[in-house]
Amino acid sequence: MTSSSPVRVLPAVQIPELGPALGRVAMPSRGKATFLDQVRLDLATAIFDMAADARSWSSAGDRQAAVDSLGQSAWLGAWEAAVRTTALQVAAETDARIEAASLESRIPRARRKKLLLSQAERRSMAARLGTGGFALGESLALLHIENQRMRESGVLDRDAGERWRAALTTAARKVESAWISLEEEAQSEWARWTPLVESARAWRRPRWPLWLITAVLLSVAIYVGLVVGGYLHGPAFLDRFAQWWWDWWDRLVEPA
Numbered sequence: 308m309t310s311s312s313p314v315r316v317l318p319a320v321q322i323p324e325l326g327p328a329l330g331r332v333a334m335p336s337r338g339k340a341t342f343l344d345q346v347r348l349d350l351a352t353a354i355f356d357m358a359a360d361a362r363s364w365s366s367a368g369d370r371q372a373a374v375d376s377l378g379q380s381a382w383l384g385a386w387e388a389a390v391r392t393t394a395l396q397v398a399a400e401t402d403a404r405i406e407a408a409s410l411e412s413r414i415p416r417a418r419r420k421k422l423l424l425s426q427a428e429r430r431s432m433a434a435r436l437g438t439g440g441f442a443l444g445e446s447l448a449l450l451h452i453e454n455q456r457m458r459e460s461g462v463l464d465r466d467a468g469e470r471w472r473a474a475l476t477t478a479a480r481k482v483e484s485a486w487i488s489l490e491e492e493a494q495s496e497w498a499r500w501t502p503l504v505e506s507a508r509a510w511r512r513p514r515w516p517l518w519l520i521t522a523v524l525l526s527v528a529i530y531v532g533l534v535v536g537g538y539l540h541g542p543a544f545l546d547r548f549a550q551w552w553w554d555w556w557d558r559l560v561e562p563a
Contacts, residue, residue: 320365320373323472325358328479332486342400343493346392347486353385354482371458374471379451382478386440386485394433397493398424401432401500408508422507432496439488443481450474 326333333351357377364372375381402423409419424432453467453474460467534541535549 320361320370321468321472322358322361322365322373322377323476325354325475325479328476328483329354330480330483332483341490342396343393343490346389346396349392350385350389350482350486353388354382354479357381357385374454374457377450377475378454379447382447382450382482383444386443386482387437389486390433390437390440390489393489393493394429394436397436397496398429398432401496404500404504405507408504409510412508412510413512414507414510419507422503435496436489436492439485439492443478443485446474446478446481450478 329351332347332354361373361376364370364376405422405424406419409422414422450471453471456467457471530539530541531545533539534545535552537549540546541549
């Protein structure tokens, strides 16, 4: 008789609840909504989806896939997408403010386009917005180490599981800290570009061309008046015009 070996079912990996650790990222904004609310919601959704995938793989007995679903690359992908979207929205908002101020002061279109953010300025803005993710990167590096240990540990190694769950919770808390920093940096970008916006709003067309044209026209009018009045000799066509003018005037005032 041959005995068949029983199918080995791996115990499910326990996935911690990440919502409380995410803090403000997972909480709806209080009061007036900001233009970053959708970015925050997308970031929280991406992390919750990662945890849901991990639970699905854990229920299926695939320990490695469950751990990988909450790996370093998944967290970084969600965070970098949030920073990238925020940079695009902040840049668009800044351009909109400059455009509105330029239209208000009637800056010419060619000059107005030069005031808008360049690609280099957009890249610099994105770099500044992403500075809050440094601490998150450090925690994700530690999470990567715990992921490796979790994959290599036995199913009964409770210490590895505890350390891995603690690393996940720490990563979630660092996401909240990075998000708060991102919001603050977005406000700093608003203040950074305010002087340019106000400068565009205060712009006025130079007045010297208007005064120059006025002076030229006035000088021409005085000269023509002096020639027509007979005080100066002018070009032949002006003399003919003066003669015609006085002939017409004499006929107009001459009694019938």
